[in-house]
Amino acid sequence: MEVKPYGDARNDGLVQLSFTLPVPESERARQAALELARKMGFQRCQVVHMKAMGPDFTFFVMYGSTSHSIDPDLVTVTEREFPLLTVPEINRVIRESLKRRLVVVGACTGTDAHTVGLDAILSMKGFAGDKGLEYLQEMQVVNMGAQVDPGDIVEVVRREQADAVLISQVVTQRDAHIVHLTQVREALQTAGERERLILVGGGPRFSPEQAAELGYDRIFGRGTKPSEVASFLAHRIAGPVPA
Amino acid sequence: MRAFERPVGRLRIDHDAVAECRELAAEISADVESLARSNTTVSLERACLRLVGVDGVAGDGSEAAPTPNLVVDRVRSEVGLERGVLIPFFNSVAQGGRGIQATAEAIAAGEMTVSWPPERELKGVLAAATAEALTAVDRVAAAAQERTARIGSVGEAAKPWFYEIVATGNIHEDIPQAQAAAREGCDIVAVIRSTGQSLLDYVPYGATTDGFAGTFATQENFRLMRAALDEVGQELGRYIRLTNYASGLCMPEIAVMAATERLDMMLNDCMYGIIFRDINMQRTFVDQHFSRMVHALAGIVINTGEDNYLTTANAVDAAHTVLASHFLNERLASVAGLRREQIGLGHAFEIDPEVPDQIALELAHAQLVRECFPDAPLKYMPPTKHMTGNIFQGFLLDGMFNLVGALTGQDIILLGMMTEGVHTPFLSDRDLALENASYIFRGAATLAGEIRFEEGGDVERRAAQVLEECCQMLRKVAEVGMFGAIEAGMFADTVRTRDGGKGLDGVIRKGESYLNPIVDLLSDRVGATR
Incomplete structure (x- = not known):
């Protein structure tokens, strides 16, 4: 069964992310961050925190709902090939x-x-x-x-x-x-x-x-x-x- | 906001026990002092050549070697180093008549032989060497004066000083990162050295861009970073301090480079190299005494490395080993002429947060160090061992570290990164760390002055226990002596033998006619034991 990240409701897809852009803090920086998040596959994006880090950089804390989902039964995993012993x-x-x-x-x-x-x-x-x-x-x-x-x-x-x-x-x-x-x-x-x-x-x-x-x-x-x-x-x- | 003050007298401790610890440290360090007086090392001799102006490299690619190394090696093979490198070297200068650097290059290239001057010429050679030594030592002292003058004109940073690390491997990338950190509120920048530099028996040359997990300490890299921090300090109206590492096989040379390029603080511990880098103990103790005299005259604050004891051992069980090492570091620094205000003893917030009363225990340890060393600019290190990758919990742990630092008046705060153990800090990690520390130190500034610890309470009893265990440990060390104690694995559970480890072949017993005007002048200026 396909699942999405769980924020406060099943499959709301909400993800928290933070990153820095090499852009001075400004309305342009905020819009750039939102647009970038949309390109990453997030919908209903919000910049909840934006802070200048020196004259040339801006730090963002954002939330967005991912458009992707995953079926955990279909991912490949390397299982440990030996039993854990006491x-x-x-x-x-x-x-x-x-x-x-x-x-x-x-x-x-x-x-x-x-x-x-x-x-x-x-x-x-x-x-x-x-x-x-x-x-x-x-x-x-x-x-x-x-x-x-x-x-x-x-x-x-x-x-x-x-x-x-x-x-x-x-x-x-x-x-x-x-x-x-x-x-x-x-x-x-x-x-x-x-x-x-x-x-x-x-x-x-x-x-x-x-x-x-x-x-x-x-x-x-x-x-x-x-x-x-x-x-x-x-x-x-x-x-x-x-x- | 209340001005920084060191909260002393808040915790009742046994001052007789503290006095006994100091006496024991003096007794223990006597052997180390006499070893340092009666020996020299290849790196110490190279440092003296650097001080009188020998620099540069000869050869290309993997064949390249620094000129000071080549000169010391030639003197060692042709004359021996028992009487020091300076007299044979200045004998060549007198004979060739072509100046210091050109003479060094000629010796390095094998174009000139080196010899001890005949008796009738010795006096003249010594006079020439002494004149150059005087200029060199004056230059070291001038760095201290220049620092004072700059702080006077630019402005002093308010304490506590926030300390941050850059470690890109490339000096040209380190510089903008360091300037950005200063603009965000950092007061001290430490450039981590390339992994493995401590085990090189030479100092790399020039501006470097190829370090591993750190940037090579070179004279040119020091000069570039100094200029960059002076520039940003001017802009901010706050003198920004620069730190590097006088440790490893080239400790004396790095100390000399740091002194002449006006670095402000140097990591310089009495046992770190022996225990954690397996450098021979005799080599370390001889190099250390010289490097500490240089630091003393240059007005450099040393940072000791006791925090390292806690990154390997259990921070509760090993708390007394940190304190015992503080007393030894203090003693060995004092006899090399460092003033109490120059001895930045290090310790750390490394108790497992799962331990009940962790914060009370950390408070007890931090306040105990404060009470025992009221004049020391203490350096407090953030949690590393229990940073798990849960960056949210890590950010909180760093906040608690800042709070304990604020309440106990730690002078130098190494900023904890929430991504410790995950990756080298992002730009945003540094910024968030500064935001965390700024908040706590602003919010708790007044509170620090209000704190008293309850008589007979948990904090007082814990501090008393650590002090007692420290005293017991120093008594045991005094019984077997410093060398015996290290051989018995009494520090950090690590056994090191007197003749083991790296660099012993670079230790030379001084002959009766050892002549080194730099060592003599330095000792006199800083009041070191001779």
């Missing part, structure tokens, strides 16, 4: 599959000095109420921190006999995050370590669809919780579950 379940899967602890090496690479994403996934305290991977008894975590060279990652992967590698990129510009993840994958490939590893990338600018293009086993985007990463690792080492 901490005891993950520990049990690792024990049964490996008969030893799972070794995870994590690092931020390239110019990025921000470890907030990596720490959220790895460190004991975790993120959003979820404990980090260090909390899992059956995981041995090596957190290499920020600005680690791909060569150093390879060295630690070998020394620790890592099962999984987690690469994080938070702050990026002009696709540096793509370049840096690729460099790590290439270094692992050159060293002959790539195939036996579970290679995972993550950061707010990534989406799961990029895994194939980057040559990673899984890419996690904004808001990923440690339990999702841990469940994925457990899923991969357990292998395909018989139906």
